[in-house]
Amino acid sequence: MMPAPVTKKILVVSGKRKTAIARAVVKPGMGRIRINNIPLEIYEPEIARLKILEPLIEAGEEVWKELDINVDVRGGGFMGQAEAARMAIARALVKWTKSAALKSAFLRLDRTLLAGDPRRKEPKKYGGPGARARDQKSYR
Numbered sequence: 001m002m003p004a005p006v007t008k009k010i011l012v013v014s015g016k017r018k019t020a021i022a023r024a025v026v027k028p029g030m031g032r033i034r035i036n037n038i039p040l041e042i043y044e045p046e047i048a049r050l051k052i053l054e055p056l057i058e059a060g061e062e063v064w065k066e067l068d069i070n071v072d073v074r075g076g077g078f079m080g081q082a083e084a085a086r087m088a089i090a091r092a093l094v095k096w097t098k099s100a101a102l103k104s105a106f107l108r109l110d111r112t113l114l115a116g117d118p119r120r121k122e123p124k125k126y127g128g129p130g131a132r133a134r135d136q137k138s139y140r
Contacts, residue, residue, distance in 0.1 A: 011096055015087030016116055020076025024088035026096055029068025031061075035085055036073055048082035055090035058109050059102060063093060083112065090114055 011026040033040040035052065043049045056064055071088055073081040090113040094103045106113040122131035129135075 011092055013088050013092040013095055015084045015089075015091060017083040017087065017112075018076050018080040018120070020073060020080035020084040022071050022073040022081070022084035022088040024085070024092045025070045025072075026092045027068050028066060031065040031067065033064070033069045033071075033089070035071045037070075045078060048078050051079070051082040052086045052089065054109070055086055055093060055106060055113055058105055059093050063097060063102070067096065087113060087116070 009028065013024045013026070015022045015024070033056070035043050040049065040052060043052065069089060069092065071085045073085050075081075076084065090106050094106065094114065103114065107115075124131055127134055
């Protein structure tokens with residue numbers, strides 16, 4: 001008789017912001033966090049890196065130092081990608097730890113860490129350059 005297969009715990013969580021979609025894969029490891037295969041320590045631009053660090057700082061090192069998190073982000077601009085990545089990381093940490101205290105801490109810090117922002121770009125209409133802007137009229 002064969003021994004029972006050893007299952008490795010792995011978690012896949014997604015986060016979205018505007019048109020950016022991030023997929024975080026969490027597994028036991030040594031605290032390595034990569035965004036599109038770039039280590040978070042050297043991720044550019046710096047403002048986006050600091051945005052992604054927020055849930056990690058709030059959770060504390062003891063939570064994520066034994067995890068490896070790989071985030072794959074597609075679509076959107078650099079800031080939308082950063083916010084999608086931070087949402088994916090925050091959701092992953094809450095799901096991995098199953099901690100209500102961590103979830104409430106994230107919600108207190110910033111609700112968009114766990115709950116998405118439903119705002120989208122309004123479609124452009126005829127008669128002007130944008131959704132609401134109109135071409136000016138002159139009667140002279």
